[in-house]
Amino acid sequence: MRVLLVEDDAALSLGVTRALEREGWQVDCLGDGRQAMAPGLINLYELAVLDLGLPGADGMTVLRAWRSAGAKQPVLLLTARDELSDRVAGLNAGADDYLVKPFDLPELIARLRALKRRAEGRVSETLSVGDLKMDLSHRELSYMGEAVYLSPREFALTEMLMQRVGRVVSKDAIVARLSSWEADFSENSVEVYVHRLRKRLGELGLAIRTVRGFGYVLECCAQPCVPSEPGDGPA
Template identity: 70%
Template sequence: MRILLVEDDPTLSFGVARALQREGWQVDVLADGMAASAEGLIAQYDLAVLDLGLPRRDGMEVLRHWRGRGARLPVLILTARDELGDRVEGLDSGADDYLVKPFDVPELVARLRALQRRAAGRAEDRLVLGDLELDVRHRELRYRGERVHLSPREQALTELLMARAGRVVPKDHIVSTLSSWETDFSENSVEVYIHRLRKRFAELGVTIKTVRGFGYLMELTPPAADPAPAAPQD
């Protein structure tokens, strides 16, 4: 998951970014409202965490700008403004959640997970495909109860494909989601990781297909066809 964090307090933004990165998420940080207005429209993010008291453009204006231009990414407002009127205005302006400072990081992470589940149409932090089960919260993949060990990037890519099992995931979406400003993830990298996962999942009943010109599709491996009966002998 790729998150845009817009916060002008450097100490707070550093701490929050580190906490989210420990969850396995890619985090890009901005401290300026004008820059956030543009970035939220031109880059593909799964979620945004938005402060309101920003330089050059207030966070509420940033949110209205995003919504007015059709940006549908879930937004959690993170602010010291705790008046009822502020919360109502934020939610009415298009925010999906509102958290007042000071806050506990575990609560922030839990709220972001809830937004992620809601956006993906899931009710819980669990993805299931055949005998594969991915515990998103604890970042554990199991096959028939046995742990399948994956690298952090393999885990993130598996989650992305499992969350959309049966549907094509565009290659550029994978690149955008698994990249951040500090760590580039190229199309060549996608192909390398897809090759690795294909080999890992070949015996686990799951197939990753390449849909040329579009992206990749994860699905259950079709059962092997029964051999044709032998022709009767005269």
């Protein structure tokens, strides 16, 4: 999951970023409200953590700008104020949840997971396709009870495909999910990762089918799959 963190406290921002990265999420940080309102910026993310007390433009102004522009991403507010009126104002402005500072990082992570589940229409932290199971809470993948080890980006790509099993996942969506401001991740990179996963998951009875011009689809096979050469080309 790609998260936008808007927080001007450098120490807090670093702590939250490290905690979320340990969960396997990609985090981009901003410390100024005006930067966060850049046109289309919020649409690069699946979820946002937004501090209310920001320089440039306060968090409430940023949140209203996002919602006015049609952004539907879940937003969790961070606030140093525990007044009921502030919480109500934030929720009425379009926030999905809030945390009062100081807070414990495990609670923040739990709330973000809940927002992600809600946005995806899920009630569980487990994904299953055939005999392949993914535990999103512990970032673990297993096949018939045996651990399957993948790199962080391979794991993130597998998560995307499992979440949309039987449906096309576009290259653009994969690039947006697996890239960050500090990394150069292109459509060619997507093809490399899909090629690796196609071989690995094929051994587990799953196929990644290329839908040319659109993207990729994860499908179950009756038996271990051998990737065909035509399926390895660009989508």
